[in-house]
Amino acid sequence: xxxxxxxAFRFEFGEPLPIIFQVDEINGKRMTLSDCKAKMLDLSLKxxxxxxxxxxxxxxPQEIKVTVHFLLNNRNYTIQxxxxxxxxxxxxxxxxxxFLVGPDLLDSILGDLKIIGKQMAQLKS
Numbered sequence: 001x002x003x004x005x006x007x008a009f010r011f012e013f014g015e016p017l018p019i020i021f022q023v024d025e026i027n028g029k030r031m032t033l034s035d036c037k038a039k040m041l042d043l044s045l046k047x048x049x050x051x052x053x054x055x056x057x058x059x060x061p062q063e064i065k066v067t068v069h070f071l072l073n074n075r076n077y078t079i080q081x082x083x084x085x086x087x088x089x090x091x092x093x094x095x096x097x098x099f100l101v102g103p104d105l106l107d108s109i110l111g112d113l114k115i116i117g118k119q120m121a122q123l124k125s
Contacts, residue, residue, distance in 0.1 A: 010049075011113050012042045014120075019050060019070040024080070027062050040070060043113070045106045047081060047098040055093055058086035066097065073112035079105065 016039035023033040038052035048068070056064055064083040069076070085096040099106070 010042045010044045011117070013040065016041050016051065017070060017072070019068050021050070021052075021066050021068040023056065023064065023066050025063070025065040026057070038068075040068075041094070043072075043109070045099075045110060047084075047096060049094060049096055051089075051092050051094045053092055056083060056086065056095070058083045058095060065100070068097065072109065073115050075108070075112060077105075077109070 019038050019040050021036050021038055023031045023036070025031060033054075036052060036054050038050045038054075041049040041051055050068070058064060065080065066083060067078060067080050069078050071077070079099055079101055081097040081099045081101075083095050084098045087094045
């Protein structure tokens, strides 16, 4: 499965950020898998890449919707999305998550990423 990355940027964190996610639906069927631990590897305005030890059937024709919870620049975020791809790395799974959110939340994320980027640039100089 190939995906073109056409977003303006992907913000990669030097140290992956801890997140919590829950599986909301698989093929429209409500699920109760919650408080799953993962780490965010990168973030864009269209989605994120996460890594976890939890196997999910993403490469099959199933639609998996999740909700992720994370802290960015001292602000709590709760974002709904859909898992669109999976890669296995040893005993871990890397997932691509496409956001299912409105523009107001994306503006907030962009503002926080700009602040974090400036802070990181100041640390390097």
